[in-house]
Amino acid sequence: MVSERLTPMPVSMPAQLPGAVITRFAPSPTGFLHIGGARTALFNWLYARGRGGKFLLRIEDTDRARSTPEATAAILSGLTWLGLDWDGEAISQFERAPRHAEVANQMLAKGAAYKCFASQDQIEAFREAARAEGRSTLYHSPWRDADPASHPDAPFVIRLKAPQTGETVIDDAVQGRVIFRNDQLDDMVCLRSDGTPTYMLAVVVDDHDMGVTHIIRGDDHLNNAARQSQIYHSMGWPVPQFAHIPLIHGEDGKKLSKRHGALGVEDYQRMGYPAAAIRNYLARLGWSHGDDEFFNDAQATEWFDLGEIGRAPSRLDLKKLDHLTALHFSVMDDAAVLHELQAYLAATGADPLSAPQSEAILRAMPQLKDKARNFGQILERGHFVLTSRPILPDEKAAKALDSVSRSILNELTPQLQNVSWNRERLEAIVGEIAAGHGLGLGKIAPALRAALAGRTVSPSVFDMMLVLGRDETLARLAEAGAGG
RNA sequence: GGCCCGUUCGUCUAUCGGUUAGGACACCAGGUUUUCAACCUGGUAAGAGGGGUUCGACUCCCCUACGGGCUGCCA
Secondary structure (H helix, E strand, O other), X not given: OOOOOOOOOOOOOOOOOOOOOEEEEOOOOOOOOEHHXXXXXXXXXXXXHOOOOEEEEEEOOOOOOOOOHHHHHHHHHHHHHHOOOOOOOOEEOHHHHHHHHHHHHHHHHOOOEEEEOOOHHHHHHHHHHHHHOOOOOOOOOOOOOOOHHHOOOOOOEEEEOOOOOOEEEEEEOOOEEEEEEHHHOOOOEEEOOOOOEOHHHHHHHHHHHOOOOEEEEEHHHHHHHHHHHHHHHHHOOOOOEEEEEOOEEOOOOOEOOHHHOOOEHHHHHHOOOOHHHHHHHHHHOOEOOOOOOOOOHHHHHHHOOHHHEOOXXXXXXXXXXXXXXXXXXXXXXXXXXXXXXXXXXXXXXXXOOOHHHHHHHHHHHHHHHOOXXXXXXXXXXXXXXXXXXXXXXXXXXXXXXXXXXXHHHHHXXXXXXXOOOOHHHHXXXXXXXXXXXXXXXXXXXXXXXXXXXXXXXXXXHHHHHHHHHHHHHHHHHHHHHOOO
């Protein structure tokens, strides 16, 4: 078996099974994993996983000034948290620079590209003048058809010898047939004068070498697709299927930026959303399968397809995410919720749950996770099992423990001594006591809640009694009845 | 400036020439209720504007408006 981990990626086109789907996510490591990038990754993942294909990861770190290892780590951990597993090792685009240069030289050799000796200053001057006169700023290099014998001994870039007439057509799976006139596209630089590749070249070479069959990415790259398509053609390579998906906008409809608040997936983790809910929400944002709103990964991978992706940008709506989160908690098993709760604690810098605390939370989990909208709520509701006597009621809860309430608690406590410890009996006894005072349950539940949880927010008082058990319940009631 | 993309309830969307334009979230009203919630019933709410094409347009075409993207030896 060939060790794929240690050998560099083959530079020639890998032999792919016919019809095999290979997608990729190719972020620049300049920060955290953006929520929009996360959705792009999710779409690629869903598409590949739904077709038995591969989902690859490539880090576009060719911009040395802006790329950092920390950012790469953040992106990997963001994807991992989201549950988007990629196949093989993440590939560094920067490390493939020699291969990019090799292709540029092949283009040169076959006459598909040429050396351009124009300096950046010259080109900038041209553009400025063109702008000032309102002319097109497309640069037409005088070196395109120059006799190599006339080449000076000076730095040069390698430019693609792009067609000057006709059209470049992109058959996009989302945007449809998009036509660019070739006279609107200039000869792009493929290899810089320092010998490093431009983004345009690097992307094409990498996608080709990685065997990528479907490029699903943000529609800010739609224009680039035309130019990249020209590179594919110049090398005689098959052009992958493009699918340019609309970007996500903020709640005001503007491009997502810092002022919109949460941008990184890690922010969403810290807000207490479980990954499954984020996946569901993000998948439904810009894509739909009829009226289906709530679904799991299996359904999503089965249903997902490029044709159902919308063409308009969509806005983030946290209320809807909240709603989906509650639905997901309801179908997640308790152990899984607990496990992710621990990760949430770690992400927010809180202390992890001890073994006994975990066990207590797990026992109460059915009540804690019911309709919860985030892990913070689960924790808040779970306070009654995490705390221990003496229960110190918070300010609001203390108000429920006035002298009248305390006397009722004192009346109730002995009656709970020997009853069967089940919900029906507990409800009956508490109901009788309340009725004896001409009160409804609504009048004495707050005191019970304060006594048992020390809070005004908790699961139902009966559920708490059941989870706490007789001894602990009686101890807390007695303590509160005594006046704390 | 040039080129490209987009525009259905507040939001996410269904519709793929013929529908009282549907669903979900949110919101409002009423009900229920031991807290936060949840739940039940009902309700408000949409095809940017203007021209075409067609027996018939949300659906096809054009123009305008608005929004977005690209226009680098950034990615």
